[in-house]
Amino acid sequence: MNKFFWDKYFHTNPASSINYLILFILWPFVAFLVALADYSKREAKNVVYIFLIYYGATTVVDIGYYIDAVGYALQLAEKSHLPFSDIFNIFTNLYSDGDSIDILEPLLSFLVSRITSDHRVLFAIFAAIFGFFYLKSINLLHKKYRQSPNMDALILLAFFSLLLPVMAISGFRMWTAMWIFLYGAYHVVLHRDIKYFILTFGAVFVHWSFVSVNGILLIYFFARNRDVIYIPLAIISFVVPYLIAPFLSVISLRMGGVFEERYSMYSDTAYASGLQEQAQELSWFMQIGTDLVLYFLLLAMGIIKFKYGDMMKGKAESNLFSFTLLLLTFVNVGKTLPSLGNRFQMLFFLFATMYVFLFFVKKPPGKTISYLTLVGLFPMLLNSLIVLRQGSDTLNAWIFAPGFGMPWIMHDINLASVLF
Numbered sequence: 001m002n003k004f005f006w007d008k009y010f011h012t013n014p015a016s017s018i019n020y021l022i023l024f025i026l027w028p029f030v031a032f033l034v035a036l037a038d039y040s041k042r043e044a045k046n047v048v049y050i051f052l053i054y055y056g057a058t059t060v061v062d063i064g065y066y067i068d069a070v071g072y073a074l075q076l077a078e079k080s081h082l083p084f085s086d087i088f089n090i091f092t093n094l095y096s097d098g099d100s101i102d103i104l105e106p107l108l109s110f111l112v113s114r115i116t117s118d119h120r121v122l123f124a125i126f127a128a129i130f131g132f133f134y135l136k137s138i139n140l141l142h143k144k145y146r147q148s149p150n151m152d153a154l155i156l157l158a159f160f161s162l163l164l165p166v167m168a169i170s171g172f173r174m175w176t177a178m179w180i181f182l183y184g185a186y187h188v189v190l191h192r193d194i195k196y197f198i199l200t201f202g203a204v205f206v207h208w209s210f211v212s213v214n215g216i217l218l219i220y221f222f223a224r225n226r227d228v229i230y231i232p233l234a235i236i237s238f239v240v241p242y243l244i245a246p247f248l249s250v251i252s253l254r255m256g257g258v259f260e261e262r263y264s265m266y267s268d269t270a271y272a273s274g275l276q277e278q279a280q281e282l283s284w285f286m287q288i289g290t291d292l293v294l295y296f297l298l299l300a301m302g303i304i305k306f307k308y309g310d311m312m313k314g315k316a317e318s319n320l321f322s323f324t325l326l327l328l329t330f331v332n333v334g335k336t337l338p339s340l341g342n343r344f345q346m347l348f349f350l351f352a353t354m355y356v357f358l359f360f361v362k363k364p365p366g367k368t369i370s371y372l373t374l375v376g377l378f379p380m381l382l383n384s385l386i387v388l389r390q391g392s393d394t395l396n397a398w399i400f401a402p403g404f405g406m407p408w409i410m411h412d413i414n415l416a417s418v419l420f
Contacts, residue, residue: 017043027402028054040146045139049131052166056127057120058396058407059169060414069170069394072126073119076109080117086110103205104129105173120408126169126176133179134166140186141354144361152360152373155380160353162384164346167391174343177206182350185217189323190316192221213344216330220323230325237332289386292379294345297352300372304359311362320358324351392416 020043024031028051035047061073079086090106112122138161145153168175184199200217203210223229304312305321312321331348334341360370392415398407 013041013043016041017046020044020047024050025404028404029400030402039142045135049135052131052134053124053127055166055395055399056131056169057124058399059120059123059127059394060396060412061119061394062412063393063414063416067170067393068172069123072105072109072122072172076113076119076122077117079110079113082110082113084114102173102207104176105206123169126172127166130169130172130176130179131166133176133183134164137179137183137186137350140183141357144358148361148363148365150360150363150366151369152363153357155369155373155377156353156357156360159380159384160350160357162387163349163353165387165391167387167395170391170394173207174209177203177210178347178350180206181210181213182347185323185351186354188217188221189319192319209340209343212334212340213327213330213347216326217323220326225318225322227322227325230322230329233329234325234332237329289379289383290345293349293383296376296379297349297356300356300376301352303372304356308359312359317355317358320351320355324348324355327351389416389420392419 020031020035023034024047031047032051035044035051038044039048059069061069063070087107087110090103090110108125109122112125115121138157141157141160145157164175164178181200181203184196184203187193187196188200197217200210200214204214301321301324312318327344327348331341331345334344356372360373363370395415396407397413397415397418398410401407401410
C-alpha cells in the first residue's frame with residue numbers, strides 16, 4: 001500500500017482525532033457542531049458519521065401513535081421469541097403471499113433479535129447504513145463546493161442535506177433505499193459508470209418500489225439526452241396523469257402477483273381517503289411547504305437552463321438535467337397513486353437541488369447571494385423546518401445534553417414533547 005493511497009483514504013490527524021474523542025465524550029452534540037464547521041477534514045467527517053449512529057442508538061419510539069419506527073420496534077420484540085430457523089422465511093416469503101418483499105430490514109431485524117430486543121441497537125444499525133450513503137451523497141457535493149465556496153452553493157448544500165436527514169430512519173426502508181439509489185444513479189447519470197447499477201438495483205432489496213425508478217434510469221441510460229422529448233413530456237405530465245390511471249390498473253392486473261396487490265393497496269379508495277384526512281389535519285404551512293419547494297426548483301431549473309445555458313453545457317450537467325426531467329414525468333404520473341408519486345417526489349427534489357447546486361459552484365467564491373437563492377430562501381427554510389418538526393417526534397431531547405450516554409441513563413423524552 002503506497003503512501004498516496006494511505007493519505008487519500010485512511011490518513012487522519014492523530015492529535016485532532018484525540019481532541020474530537022475527548023469532546024465527544026464530554027458533549028457529543030458540541031463535537032458534532034464543531035465537526036460540521038470543520039467538515040473538510042477526514043476526522044471531522046468521521047465524527048459526524050458517529051454522531052448519526054449515536055442518534056440512531058437514542059431513537060424514541062414511544063410517541064403515542066403508530067409510525068413505521070414503532071412497527072420496527074414491535075417486530076423486533078416479536079422476532080426475539082422465534083427460533084433461528086425462521087430466518088429462512090425471510091427469503092422464502094420474498095415477493096409472495098403479501099409478506100415483506102424487502103430483504104434488508106427483515107434480515108437486520110431478525111439478526112439483531114438474536115442478541116437483544118432493544119430497539120436502540122436496531123436503530124443504531126439503521127443509522128449506520130442510512131448515514132453511510134447519506135454522507136457519501138453529501139460528500140459528492142461538498143467536494144465541488146470546496147473548489148468554489150460561495151454563499152449560494154452553501155445554502156443549496158445545506159438544503160440538500162436537510163431534505164432527507166437521519167431522522168428519516170423512522171421510515172428506514174424507503175428513505176435508505178432512496179439515498180442508496182441516488183448515490184448510485186449520480187455516477188450512472190453524470191458519468192455513465194455502469195458498475196453503479198449494482199447500487200441502484202440493490203436499492204430494490206431495501207424497498208421494492210425502486211424497481212420503478214430503476215426502469216426510468218434504464219430508459220434514460222439507453223435513450224440518453226433527448227430534451228426535445230423530455231421537456232414536452234414533463235409539461236404534459238402536469239396535465240394528463242389522471243387520464244392514464246385506468247391503464248395503470250389494467251397493467252397491474254395483467255402483471256398479477258405482488259404488483260397487482262400493491263397497486264390495489266395504493267389505489268384503494270379508503271387508503272386514499274385516509275391520506276387526504278391526514279393532509280387536512282396538517283397546518284397550512286405544512287401543506288404548502290412541499291408545493292413551494294417544487295415550484296422553486298422548477299423555476300430555478302428553467303432559468304438556469306434557458307438563461308444561463310452556456311454555463312451548464314458540460315456533459316455531466318446536461319445529463320443531470322435530462323434525467324431529472326424524465327424523473328419529474330415519472331413522479332407526476334405516479335401521483336395517480338396516493339403514495340408512489342409523493343414519495344418519489346423527494347427523489348426529484350434531491351436531483352433538482354443537485355442541478356441548481358452545480359450551477360452555483362460555477363460562480364466565483366464570495367459571500368453575495370443571487371436573486372435566485374433569495375427567491376428560494378423561504379421555501380427552503382420552511383421545508384427544512386417542517387422536516388425537523390416531523391423528525392422531532394423520534395428525536396431524543398437528551399441527545400443535546402452534555403455527557404456521552406446521557407439519553408440511555410435518563411427517561412426517554414422526544415424533542416416534540418419538549419418544544420410543542
